Amino acid sequence: MGVDRLRHGRGRAVRLPVVVGCGALLLAGCASIPNSGDVEPVKASPRGDSQVRVYPVAPAEGADPNEIVDGFLEAMTxxxxxxxxxxxxxxKQASQSWQPANRTTVLASAPDPADPQGPSGPDGPGLTYPLFGDQIAAVDAGHAYQPVAPEPYNGSIHLVxxxxxxxxxxxxxxxxxxxVLGESDFQxxxxxxNKYYFAPGQGWLVADPVYIRQRIDPVTRMDPVTQAVKVLLEGPTDWMRPVVDSPFPTGTELKRGTRTLEFDDRNALKVPLNSKVDNVGREQCRKMAAQLLFTLRDLTSTRGEQVExxxxxxxSLCVLSGDQAEEFAADRTSGSPDSPxxxxAKGRLAQLSASSKEPIDPPRVRGPFGxxxxxxxxxxxxRDEKHAAGVxxxxxxxxxxxxxxxxxxGDALVxxxxxxxxxxxxxxxxDGNGDLWIADRDPQQPRLLRLADGADAPREVTVDGLGDARIEALRVSADGVRVALLLTEDGRTTLQIGRVERRGPAGRQTVSxxxxxxxxxxxxxxxxxxxAGPSRLVVVGKEAGGVQQVSYIQTDGSTSAAGVLPGLNQVTGIAATDDEQQPLVADSDDAGIVRLPTGANWQTMVQEGSSPVYPG
Known part of the structure; x- marks a missing residue:
């Protein structure tokens, strides 16, 4: 079933999307198609609606240049x-040279072709259609998402x-x-x-976020599970590569011809690989299987219980269960759910009850901080909830x-x-290594400091590319290989992520x-x-001309419509944990210390207090 296409304005295509959820025929219970009203142009599908399918239409005989441009832009989606x-x-020549998998340019809305210019072009007389829009991101050939501040996009399409x-x-x-896609078509x-690799010299996994196709990949013809395995085997993204390792032998690929991988009725998955793995040892194989289980856990409606x-x-090379794979998780220090x-109000450290339905008097910790x-x-x-660092x-x-x-x-360490x-x-x-990080914002001597094991003498950490920006706040990931920094420069505070690179033996490491x-x-x-997870942050901020909002952002900078959380005024602090079952906790000047349980609104926990934190 193809997409019905009407013409509007100068000939731009109007998309009438097909909603897969109702099937190819109108069945009882499906909404009827309206038979009255004006035709309006739709430049992109509804945001984030993965059930909308676009079926491209081939060029009609004698199609004019406008129809060719519009039809091609539609077919790309x-x-x-x-x-x-x-x-x-x-x-024919352009078809042979066009590589749609090489790069995806993401615009705020669908690309908008201007009136043609011509005759001109590399192959003689023709028509050039400038393409306009605001670019917000790009996805490279390695599937890595790279956001940019909105900037004008200036591409073109030439016809002969x-x-x-x-x-x-x-x-x-x-x-x-x-x-070249609009943001809603991209979503x-x-x-x-998240594909997963190991922190160097450590036994835990690090998330490396990428993007794959929602359904069958048009180029490889692989389903999403097979796509995820393929991109894992291809190795880390360029940005993550210097700080992670993979136990898969170089050259490991899926067995030739594999396009579909399915979990069976026991939620077990068999993954056929090429000869590069034939002589891999058991422990190395277990790590490889753990990488696969962690990578695939978000792709199915039920948790994968086993990979072979x-x-x-x-x-069979080896088998690993989902429970066994948990030993490779980054944040597993305490063995129980983290407490906020x-x-x-008197400067004492107290423990909150994230599950209590009513405000209670929180118990204070033992020792000088409580x-x-x-x-x-x-x-x-x-992270072991035995010690704290207090300023x-x-x-x-x-x-x-x-x-x-x-x-x-004891004496002050910094x-x-x-x-x-x-x-x-x-x-x-x-961080997950037990090291303690802090920034001294002294204008005369700004420093980022690390205390090995939370007790050694502070050592300065160099930050490449920091320039004149000042570190206002920092949060180190549980895996210890990434740090989120709030940087202030020229009166503006921005969020940036840096890689944590460690060189040298323990005790004499140089960290940058x-x-x-x-x-x-x-x-x-x-x-x-x-x-707020292996590759997710919860952020308090505002866009230009907007109001303050709390939202989820992936560490690669991508967002979704579901990322914006219920409104909360005057937020000065936010805390989350890798466990998505634990609520967000925030400090609001208006409401006190509040929490956000799953599927609910913000709830006050205590009226007075500050600096809510989870371990880490």
């Missing part, structure tokens, strides 16, 4: 095998008249490489997937102390010499943060950030 219909709009059996037809002979056709890797001859903490002898302004609780109320000094036993706090409170220490953060990349380029300012 389809799932047509190898974009066969889209290629019918191209000359090509000889055919019955005369000449207009066809496209020059065009942008790859696909309809693609989905985010097969040699090229079909014999906050600083009460008994009031060391009033706090900022805090970070270690004094004047932001001058940082201490580390027990939160499970009484005792005195002291800022800045004159103003706002120029002193940031809130600290613990490299290749900063903007995560929320469309936001004018960012107020607070927290990790």
């Amino acid at each position: 389809s799932d047509d095998p190898d974009f066969a219909v889209a290629r019918k709009y191209l000359t 008249q090509e000889n055919v059996l019955d005369g000449k037809e207009w066809r496209i002979d020059d065009l942008p490489q790859g696909l 309809r056709n693609y989905r985010a997937v 890797l097969l040699r090229q001859d079909g014999s 903490y906050f600083i009460d 008994d009031g002898t060391m009033p706090l302004g900022q805090v970070a609780v270690a 004094s109320q004047d932001a001058k000094s940082m201490y580390v102390g027990s939160i499970i036993s009484a005792g005195e706090v 002291v800022s010499k800045a004159e103003k409170k706002e120029d002193r220490l940031s809130a600290p953060s613990w 943060v490299t290749e900063l990349k903007a995560v929320a380029p469309r936001m004018e300012t960012v107020t607070a950030v927290s990790w």
